[in-house]
Amino acid sequence: MTIGTGGGTRGTSPRVLVVTHDLDPTADYVLRELNLRQVPFWRTDLADFPQQMSLTVALAPGGQWQGSMSGILRGIDLSELRAVWWRKPTAFRWPGTMTAPEQRFASSQAKRSVIGTLGSLPSVLWVNRPERNSDCTKPAQLTAATEAGLAVPATLITNDPQAVRPFAEACGGRIITKVLGGIVHTEDGKRGQLYTSRVPPERWDDPRIALTAHLFQQEITPKAYEIRVTCVAGELFAARIDAPDGPGQLDWRTDSANLRYTGIDLPLTVRAAILNMLYRLGLVYAAIDLIVDAAGTPWLIDVNAGGQWAFIDCTRTAITQALADLLEKAARHD
């Protein structure tokens, strides 16, 4: 392996495709490592298509798609592609004068062509396949976790306000609600967050529960601490998270400035269950949240298929190296 100066590999045919938006410092840690290792990659975003990226592929007699994707400075010969790191791409970007119906048509075409072609290539490592990320819904991950042997809080998803009270009472009156998707919500030119919140009895019958599906869960209390487990192709990197008294005790994202992180070893049974769960979900990479209760039982709270990891000092380097190792190994494979 050639040790380079880290200045990039322009001019070398890339074998790794990194799909993410243009401001992704988390990904940059890995990309910097790939540069140091002289692993040729091409970083692009779906938003580059079609105005700054072209796709030309043809079906070969043997049934394999051949051709290339090309950007302004780089491109990739699909026969050279060995790995796709699907990070956080933004949507295809269309000319400003294209109408909404026209954009819907163009998006439908582009999605099936660009992703469809890449997805059909044999022997390409995906971290992760986008459809696996998409399928990693709360219902799916909680099922996989349960089947894998992890403790999972009692959970109700409903748009029937009448269903909440009996569930809450069965949970001893301590329930929380959390979103099934992203926690960021924008409106009126502002951006806010939808953190995990307790649901007091006076809100169990709120008629607005009927307006869409809502998730309610048994609150795991008393809580001893939490764990963030990052998985890279079967390697697990676990960090204990301790939040001071206050809102961070319920949702540590609310008090990120005051959290304490320490490395932690997971029991073998928990490690095995996590790996089993991720196998069921078809994920090579995931960031997993656990709550450890006062009795020491770890409860599966969340599986983030595209979860961030670089914000934790004690595991950042190890995870960076693991991701770089994974992509480099794929790139070196003939």
Next chain:
Amino acid sequence: MLALTDRVPTLNLDVSNEPGGPDATRPFGLTVLTSMVTVGPRPTVTIDPDTQLSVLEGLTVIDDLLTAMANSSCNTESDGKDAIAIDSDANDD
């Protein structure tokens, strides 16, 4: 059974200017919305042609601008502390 969701999830950096509707038809789940902040113009971001790393107004982000990842908007999916970027992935929380 596979969920019938969009099979190609993407990050949405758009900020809606539409105001919230009347209480009666505002879903229960939005009653916990908090930390609403006005979103300013997005900074100028480019990709270094050689390293392919993120560059913000001429400075390499991870070398020049981030002394620590904690407290930035790269902290988990979104912590509301918009140091550099908005992280609005609709598929992850």
